[in-house]
Amino acid sequence: MPTVKIPPVLRAQTGGEAQLETPGSTVGDVLRALADAHPGTRPQLFADGGELNRYVNVYLNDEDVRVLDGLDTTVSDSDTVVILPAMAGGRDL
Amino acid sequence: MATAAEPIDEIKRRIDLITNTTARDEVQAGAKLIDVREPHEWDEAHLEGAVHVPQGELLDRLSEVAPDRSERIVLYCRTDNRSSRAADTLQNLGYESVSVMQGGIVAWQEDGLPIVAAQGLTPEQRMRYSRHTLLPEVGVDGQVKLLNSRVLLIGAGGLGAPSAFYLAAAGVGTIGIVDDDVVDESNLQRQVIHTTDRVGMPKTASAKASIEALNPDVEVIEHRTRLNAENILEIISEYDILVDGADNFPTRYLLNDASVRLRKPVVSASILAFDGQISTFVPYEGPCYRCLYPVPPPPEMAPSCGAAGVLGVMAGVMGLLQANEVIKLAAGIGEPLVGRLLLYDSLGTRFTELKVNRDPDCPICGEGAPEIPESEMGKFPDYEAFCAGEPVVRA
Numbered sequence: 001m002p003t004v005k006i007p008p009v010l011r012a013q014t015g016g017e018a019q020l021e022t023p024g025s026t027v028g029d030v031l032r033a034l035a036d037a038h039p040g041t042r043p044q045l046f047a048d049g050g051e052l053n054r055y056v057n058v059y060l061n062d063e064d065v066r067v068l069d070g071l072d073t074t075v076s077d078s079d080t081v082v083i084l085p086a087m088a089g090g091r092d093l
Numbered sequence: 094m095a096t097a098a099e100p101i102d103e104i105k106r107r108i109d110l111i112t113n114t115t116a117r118d119e120v121q122a123g124a125k126l127i128d129v130r131e132p133h134e135w136d137e138a139h140l141e142g143a144v145h146v147p148q149g150e151l152l153d154r155l156s157e158v159a160p161d162r163s164e165r166i167v168l169y170c171r172t173d174n175r176s177s178r179a180a181d182t183l184q185n186l187g188y189e190s191v192s193v194m195q196g197g198i199v200a201w202q203e204d205g206l207p208i209v210a211a212q213g214l215t216p217e218q219r220m221r222y223s224r225h226t227l228l229p230e231v232g233v234d235g236q237v238k239l240l241n242s243r244v245l246l247i248g249a250g251g252l253g254a255p256s257a258f259y260l261a262a263a264g265v266g267t268i269g270i271v272d273d274d275v276v277d278e279s280n281l282q283r284q285v286i287h288t289t290d291r292v293g294m295p296k297t298a299s300a301k302a303s304i305e306a307l308n309p310d311v312e313v314i315e316h317r318t319r320l321n322a323e324n325i326l327e328i329i330s331e332y333d334i335l336v337d338g339a340d341n342f343p344t345r346y347l348l349n350d351a352s353v354r355l356r357k358p359v360v361s362a363s364i365l366a367f368d369g370q371i372s373t374f375v376p377y378e379g380p381c382y383r384c385l386y387p388v389p390p391p392p393e394m395a396p397s398c399g400a401a402g403v404l405g406v407m408a409g410v411m412g413l414l415q416a417n418e419v420i421k422l423a424a425g426i427g428e429p430l431v432g433r434l435l436l437y438d439s440l441g442t443r444f445t446e447l448k449v450n451r452d453p454d455c456p457i458c459g460e461g462a463p464e465i466p467e468s469e470m471g472k473f474p475d476y477e478a479f480c481a482g483e484p485v486v487r488a
Contacts, residue, residue: 087363
């Protein structure tokens with residue numbers, strides 16, 4: 001199964017897991033399977049229409065799926081899907 | 094065969110000594126000129142067109158500097174003793190056409206011939222930065238570039254504190270710091286440029302005190318303010334390289350838009366808990382921050398370090414990766430993180446590199462993107478609502 005890397009802000013919704021094996025043959029399948037298994041991630045990954053939220057970047061291995069086929073990008077079992085939201089932490093408030 | 098004990102006069106009988114004007118003409122005609130003196134002597138002055146190989150390194154570097162044993166070679170040193178010993182060694186190795194410039198660079202200068210003079214480092218600086226100048230990639234030229242560089246740090250916090258400290262040690266000549274906060278006890282777990290007895294002091298002043306104690310070569314410019322659309326262009330226009338360690342998205346978008354406008358590179362990092370991200374945005378050469386993140390996440394997906402915590406060492410790792418990027422940009426060496434995003438997972442000790450592409454439709458750096466009015470810089474969809482959700486917005 002493809003591996004999904006979970007960013008820190010979503011780990012509360014995955015029981016603290018930073019990496020999950022998740023089934024699927026496309027990036028969209030994998031992310032929907034993740035949302036099914038961990039429903040708390042769904043509103044953070046997907047907008048109401050089922051498309052990815054614009055503030056979530058998704059990579060297949062090291063490449064942005066926006067320059068591949070987006071959610072339709074084909075995934076194999078040896079691939080890693082990286083979910084990456086922007087972070088702003090630096091200097092404290 | 095010469096030995097170290099053999100008198101130099103004996104050796105010189107076997108050497109072809111030529112006058113400095115002959116040497117000059119030979120070099121102009123294509124002979125290879127090698128300076129065999131020590132690095133500090135080379136730094137003070139040397140002959141134009143010379144290759145520098147200290148006598149002690151000559152044997153190890155022959156295949157690099159003089160692979161062809163039939164090549165015409167002229168050696169020089171301060172007078173002509175070390176170069177004669179070196180020439181003798183080369184002749185014994187089968188080099189066919191080796192000569193020594195009689196009287197060395199001393200006679201050369203006495204005769205009023207031109208030299209490449211000292212390259213801007215004082216004797217104190219040559220000592221202080223010797224571990225840099227020993228690196229061929231940096232050298233005296235690179236150190237002079239660092240001393241002449243002007244770097245602005247956005248924030249003297251978790252990222253800015255270690256970054257500023259090392260950039261100061263490295264001899265970055267001018268360091269500006271934007272921060273309007275004061276040192277708090279909870280900062281000291283990671284903001285190593287501040288000290289316990291400076292709790293309550295403005296962070297810019299505390300950073301300045303630490304930097305001045307570390308390296309008097311550095312001029313620190315305090316910007317005790319928050320960046321906003323009114324002041325940002327004026328502030329960043331004074332600097333060559335910008336270092337983003339801001340803790341909030343409005344400042345990051347604002348800095349991006351202004352830096353693209355003024356074509357200033359930004360070394361951008363962020364940290365949270367045990368994770369860090371870093372990339373270098375060079376306008377129009379690679380993507381900008383908006384190409385990577387077209388819109389910021391909602392506040393519930395973007396907790397601050399104050400709310401979520403951060404491993405202090407993590408801030409140091411990421412701040413120093415930023416400093417490393419700055420040094421490379423300033424000295425013009427290496428391969429900056431342009432078009433690449435590096436993720437660091439400190440719990441697993443894993444680095445992951447992702448590609449970042451320029452977005453042809455980027456509203457700021459995309460093809461044909463119109464220049465936005467200053468009042469629109471840093472804005473993004475739902476900006477007002479986003480900022481309303483943030484209790485405090487600071488640079």
